[in-house]
Amino acid sequence: MPRNLLANPRFGADPFTLGVASGDPASDGFVLWTRLAPRPLEPLGGMEPRPVAVRWEVAGDARFQTLVAQGEALAHPELAHSVHVEVAGLAPDRPYWYRFRVGREESAVGRTRTLPAPGARVERLRFVAAGCQHYEQGLFTAWRHIAQEPVDFVFHYGDYIYESADHGAGPFKANGRTYDEVRRHVGGEIYTLDDYRRRYALYKSDPDLQAAHAAVPFWMSFDDHEVDNNWASDFDQDGTPPEAFAFRRAMAMQAYYEHMPLRRSAMPQGSHMQMYRGARYGDLLHAFVLDTRQYRDDQLYGDTLAPLGPEAFAQRSIMGAAQERWLYDGLAASDTRWNLIAHQVMVMNLDQRKSPAPGAVAGGTPTYSMDQWPGYMANRRRLLDCIDTHCKGNVVNVTGDAHRHYAGDLLQDEGAPGAEGKVISSEFLATSIASGADGKGDDDAYSRQVRADNPFLKATTDKRGYLLCDIIRKEWTGDLKVVDKVTKPGGKLSTYARFIIENGRPGLNRG
Template identity: 45%
Template structure:
């Protein structure tokens, strides 16, 4: 074993220096261009950390991005306009005595010197450790885990759910606690960055200081966010499945339509150029596969990942294919447009793909990773009703069609996990929310933000209204934190993990409630609060 380790170490150094790199790069389809043959970095080129994602039974994606100056004003991360050879290793132990795969990728300026390694040939349901080398510099070590084989009968699975991490609003304390959990996977459901120029009041103001529009702007913003040590710790601890929402581009965008806010409505062609820049920066900074690399303003993000016979994760995209928000967006009490059956949230192709996959799944639990909440949420007390037009409430007929499809196709154990709202709610999902006696067809767990909305509180006025006016809602909390979900063949439990404050660092974490769904019985079964 020692002899093998020495050979692997020598090969690792040779690859970083270029030894057998030409063949490796040709197989990887990397771009050819001027290469910085002997890179010497003034500062740590791995200042943005490492990450992994997209696990399968035989492989995983490894990510890093070379950026010795992550917030350099030109968006280069402090790198020259030359490619750099980056070697990588993946091992069965954190000391890298048992290296099982290694190779090299070229980090090119066209993709902000990011690296996306699609490792294959690994064993299913196994822990691995990985690292990178550029020149004489070594990256931090990351831990990852492959998915179980397709037919594996698992006794349990644990995953985290996170979203909404406005940098100026608060510290990423929740991520530090998340990194200490025992998880197989993390789902990030959107709002990884915020596009605005907010400066906040805690000394974490946005860079650049103005709203992001260009590729340079978005690259700087990601450089700032990903420099956070707590976020890096969470990325390095587990593989992630990520999907974007609105703020990675612009608040409340819909397909090719921009939001009318601080600037006039943009011509769709102008907005699509902005969307293309935002998508490229998103890809550059996430552990995604080459199949997810954007083509201009288009990026295929909906996909499915299986975890044995226990769970299937279906990640949807509720931004690229939706119709514009009804009635001019916002909170509306008299909007009939939201009931139009011609309006779509997912688009016909994606909706058919979702329902077909749910119907064909042989997994016990069918878990949908979703950006904006699906449950009905009346925001007004008494006989009047008010609904947000950016959520599934603004696409009520499309929601009814989707949930009716789940019911008609007899999809059992259907669970939706959602971000965006900066609050936590557990609710039954129904085809007809107007009938309190209508049966549930599934359950939704809405998770709060990591930092967006600042400290929050255990209960607020909107939470009290939601629980009074929406009998299908079973729990509410408005603090910051994340969801920890444990799945077994008999039940799915969601622990709402909360921190009391994010405007100062170092807050403790606690479980505010544990909410259960029992296999074979749609809807929320029990709340331990």
């Protein structure tokens, strides 16, 4: 034990204000997480800067009558008194319950689940994809609904926090609309380790988000706002010298690790984290969780919507060479019924041209997002070629970041010169939890334009919510779940659209 261990700790307030979480499940265990923070918005969460011993327990029942694993972990001040416990030696494919104790205090109880044994026959799997949870722009109502879904895991595609400054008192604008104030960030734009820690503490204090984390294991992934908007590898959007930006990125990644249920293998080394990884759910699903931020080439054309110039087809990568090899080798060797590629930004080559006149829905010059896969067309071609060669009809891409639901098919270079027109895979892009406030629905000018100019796009709507996937051996069903409002409490959940993919036959069908 450390010489400076805080023995017999006592707290003037609940030290488990940020809840509990689990993640990165394996067939014999998972990661358990919590952070001691009795006063979460204060430096070090109101903790004394000394390590603290935290007891953890895992049970086979919700009442903890049968303990199957227990132990003690140290919450170090160097890691904001966070705790990451890697539990192993448990039975596969079953639920477990867990909790933490420190001094006289006890955490809430969380529920998690191990993976099926490798190669075991699995008949059904359900999961949610969600992210983009801007605290100021809406309540986390969708997380409360997710907590009530009977799913096996959540894929969080990123934008867990937003780095922007407090918008100030009064109404705010989102998507061209003005909304009454919902809630506010604390402080200005975040740069320091203390800044990032306080922002995570603010977000993780939300009871709906805590409920979801306590209900199901998460596969975590970050996108851009965990560091800075639209950052790419060594570059931010402001032209900061890379050697200076590396310090901000390192602090952001440390705070991210401190607040997520991640394994020690993901602990940051300077400004790098090992985040791409895979998991097998028996013989039913092989999941590949990608990292499309740390290794990408910088965005083209000033990171704007732009036509596809020759540079977009150059040998550039959104994944980096090592991650590409890992993914393609994994797909080539996969023997599961389905493969999931879970990543951050849109794969569809979506023409988002500006209409030439008010009210028009077509015409104008085709333009594409340089922050998404269309800005990396050579990499996109390699990905779809690999899927077409090795995994015909059993790969589904699940992404996010765009603050609206999209569902569409993936063709090689759809909309580009020489397009083949062959459906190779499909993509569900999950809308935001809160970013964009209540949204406009599906009859705004943008929705009309993208539907008119992209025949492979099957649905889109600008409402908040999440994606629910229900996978059986013969088909994959994707429900685009929406909440009618997030700027006021009590948002109601509904299904905007349902699509089905038949195993071995790529392409979305209306459900």
